[in-house]
Amino acid sequence: QTQYLADYRPYPFRLNETRLRFRLSDHATEVESELDLTREGDGPLVLDGGAGLKLLRLAIDGRELEPGDFTREGEVLTIAETALPGTSFTFEAHVRIDPGANTTFEGLYLSGGMFCTQCEAEGFRHITFYPDRPDVMGPFRVSIESTKSILLSNGNPVSTAPGRAEWHDPWPKPAYLFALVAGDLVAISDSFTTMSGREVALNVWVRPGDQDRAGFAMESLIKSMKWDEEVYGREYDLDVFNIVAVDDFNMGAMENKGLNIFNSKLVLASPETATDDDYNRIEGVIAHEYFHNWTGNRITCRDWFQLCLKEGLTVFRDQQFTSDMRSAPVKRIEDVQTLRARQFREDQGPLAHPVRPDHYQEINNFYTATVYEKGAEVIGMLKRLVGDDGYKAALDLYFDRHDGDAATIEDWLSVFEDATGRDLAQFKRWYTDAGTPRLRMDEAWDDGKLTLSFTQVTPPTPGQDDKPPRVIPIAVGLIGPNGDEVRPTEVLEMTEATQSFAFEGLGARPTVSVLRGFSAPVVLDRDLDDAGRAFLLAHDTDPFVRWESGRGLALTALQAMAQGAEPDPAYIAAIGELAGDDAVDPAFRALCLQLPPEDEVAARLSDAGIVPDPDAIHAAHLRLARAVAETHEGLLDRLYRQMTVPGAYIPDAEGAARRALRNVALARLSLLDGGARAAAQFADAGNMTERFAALAALIRAGKAEGALVEFHEEFASNRLVMDKWYMVQPAAADPSQAAAITRKLSERDDFDWKNPNRFRALLGGLSANHAGFHAADGAGYDVTADWLIRMDGANPQIAARMSSAFETWWRYDAGRREKSLAALQRIADTPRLSRNTSEMVSRMMAAK
Numbered sequence: 001q002t003q004y005l006a007d008y009r010p011y012p013f014r015l016n017e018t019r020l021r022f023r024l025s026d027h028a029t030e031v032e033s034e035l036d037l038t039r040e041g042d043g044p045l046v047l048d049g050g051a052g053l054k055l056l057r058l059a060i061d062g063r064e065l066e067p068g069d070f071t072r073e074g075e076v077l078t079i080a081e082t083a084l085p086g087t088s089f090t091f092e093a094h095v096r097i098d099p100g101a102n103t104t105f106e107g108l109y110l111s112g113g114m115f116c117t118q119c120e121a122e123g124f125r126h127i128t129f130y131p132d133r134p135d136v137m138g139p140f141r142v143s144i145e146s147t148k149s150i151l152l153s154n155g156n157p158v159s160t161a162p163g164r165a166e167w168h169d170p171w172p173k174p175a176y177l178f179a180l181v182a183g184d185l186v187a188i189s190d191s192f193t194t195m196s197g198r199e200v201a202l203n204v205w206v207r208p209g210d211q212d213r214a215g216f217a218m219e220s221l222i223k224s225m226k227w228d229e230e231v232y233g234r235e236y237d238l239d240v241f242n243i244v245a246v247d248d249f250n251m252g253a254m255e256n257k258g259l260n261i262f263n264s265k266l267v268l269a270s271p272e273t274a275t276d277d278d279y280n281r282i283e284g285v286i287a288h289e290y291f292h293n294w295t296g297n298r299i300t301c302r303d304w305f306q307l308c309l310k311e312g313l314t315v316f317r318d319q320q321f322t323s324d325m326r327s328a329p330v331k332r333i334e335d336v337q338t339l340r341a342r343q344f345r346e347d348q349g350p351l352a353h354p355v356r357p358d359h360y361q362e363i364n365n366f367y368t369a370t371v372y373e374k375g376a377e378v379i380g381m382l383k384r385l386v387g388d389d390g391y392k393a394a395l396d397l398y399f400d401r402h403d404g405d406a407a408t409i410e411d412w413l414s415v416f417e418d419a420t421g422r423d424l425a426q427f428k429r430w431y432t433d434a435g436t437p438r439l440r441m442d443e444a445w446d447d448g449k450l451t452l453s454f455t456q457v458t459p460p461t462p463g464q465d466d467k468p469p470r471v472i473p474i475a476v477g478l479i480g481p482n483g484d485e486v487r488p489t490e491v492l493e494m495t496e497a498t499q500s501f502a503f504e505g506l507g508a509r510p511t512v513s514v515l516r517g518f519s520a521p522v523v524l525d526r527d528l529d530d531a532g533r534a535f536l537l538a539h540d541t542d543p544f545v546r547w548e549s550g551r552g553l554a555l556t557a558l559q560a561m562a563q564g565a566e567p568d569p570a571y572i573a574a575i576g577e578l579a580g581d582d583a584v585d586p587a588f589r590a591l592c593l594q595l596p597p598e599d600e601v602a603a604r605l606s607d608a609g610i611v612p613d614p615d616a617i618h619a620a621h622l623r624l625a626r627a628v629a630e631t632h633e634g635l636l637d638r639l640y641r642q643m644t645v646p647g648a649y650i651p652d653a654e655g656a657a658r659r660a661l662r663n664v665a666l667a668r669l670s671l672l673d674g675g676a677r678a679a680a681q682f683a684d685a686g687n688m689t690e691r692f693a694a695l696a697a698l699i700r701a702g703k704a705e706g707a708l709v710e711f712h713e714e715f716a717s718n719r720l721v722m723d724k725w726y727m728v729q730p731a732a733a734d735p736s737q738a739a740a741i742t743r744k745l746s747e748r749d750d751f752d753w754k755n756p757n758r759f760r761a762l763l764g765g766l767s768a769n770h771a772g773f774h775a776a777d778g779a780g781y782d783v784t785a786d787w788l789i790r791m792d793g794a795n796p797q798i799a800a801r802m803s804s805a806f807e808t809w810w811r812y813d814a815g816r817r818e819k820s821l822a823a824l825q826r827i828a829d830t831p832r833l834s835r836n837t838s839e840m841v842s843r844m845m846a847a848k
């Protein structure tokens with residue numbers, strides 16, 4: 001049952017208020033609802049309601065409905081027009097649900113004895129009958145009866161007494177933003193005074209014993225609230241803001257109005273249990289969910305096709321926030337890395353879809369890197385095209401014009417058109433057309449005049465064969481032969497399939513620094529030799545292009561080595577030069593020292609029409625890393641000793657930068673010293689960042705047996721740390737062992753597979769091991785398929801999401817293709833396979 005954007009129809013009733021009463025109990029929770037509705041269009045009253053709702057009573061204006069008044073088919077309840085009074089009426093439903101049996105972690109469920117909810121996208125229909133669509137909004141009154149000590153819902157508290165609480169959310173909201181939490185929780189509390197002087201009570205709720213790991217989340221929240229006032233002029237709008245950490249959660253976190261619910265891994269952190277990356281993500285996701293209060297909640301989406309309206313914008317905002325809090329160049333490079341690893345991979349395979357899809361079977365399958373990360377890139381391009389002032393004017397207009405609305409991408413583009421006078425008809429293709437454009441640049445030099453000719457081509461994607469040219473902002477600067485910048489950044493606007501731009505009055509032929517700051521999400525293709533790349537790596541003023549030039553050298557080297565060539569001395573020399581330059585930010589040096597992921601090398605080869613061999617790529621990767629280590633052993637050893645961070649661990653950008661560089665040095669040196677340094681670091685480290693990097697290095701050196709036992713003993717009672725233990729073993733394993741290790745770990749008693757974090761750790765660890773997942777004997781595919789089939793019966797969202805490990809199956813040799821297709825077929829043939837997984841598998845199998 002495919003849903004189409006073109007089929008959108010407004011709901012024929014207005015919702016004036018929703019009142020909910022919950023009597024919580026593990027296996028028999030009763031939900032009574034009252035909806036005040038006013039007719040605005042024709043037809044019966046159609047409500048969504050899952051099969052798990054035990055219907056006890058339906059009434060209109062207090063009159064109980066009889067069997068003839070309604071029908072219930074699949075997930076739809078229809079109240080006949082004849083049972084409805086003229087204009088305004090109150091619809092009542094009384095249902096019973098079983099949260100204790102809910103393994104989908106959608107709707108109302110139990111996690112570690114705590115009741116909690118996840119309603120986006122369509123979870124509310126598993127709580128009660130409701131118009132479960134984002135364009136039906138109303139204020140909510142909620143009462144909760146439970147024996148738990150803390151009872152929370154959206155909005156402001158009205159009353160609390162033992163065993164009972166009432167909440168009122170005055171801001172109209174769709175059902176997907178509803179939340180309820182009931183548990184024996186403790187809070188760390190603080191407060192925030194908004195720019196207009198209102199005092200907001202802030203709480204981060206955790207299980208008793210976890211309070212000492214919630215402080216960083218609170219700090220991050222306060223920074224986010226301040227930043228949104230300063231940069232976007234957005235003020236918080238309730239008396240309280242609650243965050244709750246739960247152990248069983250399908251995604252990262254959820255922006256429910258006034259009651260954000262988080263995966264505990266994105267709240268809990270202490271130096272002993274969390275890495276610098278964990279801290280970084282916590283800060284970013286706390287900000288993301290908080291920023292949704294305006295971009296998502298005050299202005300929501302008309303329908304789920306518009307998901308990028310809130311997600312692309314909110315990701316863009318959290319990226320800006322992190323740039324301001326930490327290093328902007330490092331953040332930009334990290335974001336490009338993620339985009340390429342996840343979104344380019346998606347966009348170039350069978351799961352490609354537009355930033356705004358126009359059809360789907362299961363919306364939960366569209367919470368993707370394309371909607372989120374490419375959605376954010378598209379906004380970055382808009383900002384580049386209209387300028388900072390234009391962007392600000394457009395956003396002010398957006399908040400002003402659409403506050404309280406369920407809006408569309410058309411509304412979004414209109415505010416930019418109206419605020420800046422720019423026609424965005426062509427730009428809109430970034431939202432409607434899938435696929436990553438290939439941008440080719442050619443240069444011509446003629447006596448002081450440099451002409452850059454660009455050609456753009458977007459390969460076909462499923463259901464879209466024809467790709468008209470898009471607007472591409474191309475940021476360009478010119479670097480003179482002596483390394484000085486002779487032309488600062490200029491944004492060229494490409495609108496045609498091929499287009500040229502000239503720079504005149506140049507003394508000597510410069511080196512072109514192009515796609516500065518990654519000004520558009522395209523694959524750039526240009527003829528630049530090793531010397532040119534090394535020159536830009538050394539001299540460019542744009543940090544992104546500097547990093548990109550080093551990466552280009554590495555990719556070319558790896559590609560050649562995967563086909564038998566020797567390590568490229570030009571790359572090794574250039575990277576050593578940069579790594580040893582103490583004037584350069586250690587975090588940037590750490591990024592430059594990393595090699596491009598093996599999956600990306602495979603993508604490049606495949607793109608060039610060469611069938612990638614995962615084992616050869618892995619061997620090349622290892623060999624290049626070793627060559628770097630051998631050539632620069634002295635330098636790496638110096639960095640390793642120099643980059644220690646004295647004093648107590650602080651999760652700030654500066655310390656994290658030094659630890660990052662030191663840990664890359666450790667990884668390289670461990671290829672030479674048999675793991676000696678890693679063993680010492682593992683024994684001495686006072687924080688998880690150093691501990692965990694040492695453990696990974698020991699695994700790669702084949703010397704981790706004792707360390708793995710020790711680590712397990714020390715952290716057995718900490719689920720989040722144990723997830724790391726489960727993840728790193730398949731991820732860092734020798735590819736020939738990865739599948740067997742995964743299977744063995746999956747048989748352990750503490751492999752609590754129904755916990756999404758634990759499942760993702762192990763199976764995600766395997767799929768992050770490129771040559772291990774794609775082992776020639778098919779063992780990686782098999783263990784993954786076995787577990788996806790099992791997971792699908794419990795939690796379809798997680799199974800479907802993880803199934804994308806297979807999305808590149810079509811790239812490989814016939815043997816691998818046959819084995820991965822057989823694994824996919826086995827999943828497809830599973831009786832009662834969920835709609836989620838069945839959609840994913842059938843899309844993937846349709847490739848090539």
Ligand code: ARG
Binds near residue numbers: 254255
């Ligand atoms: N809106 C949430 C966020 O991006 C994601 C929740 C998605 N949940 C889901 N089941 N698809 O912050």
Ligand code: ZN
Binds near residue numbers: 310314
């Ligand atoms: Zn979001």
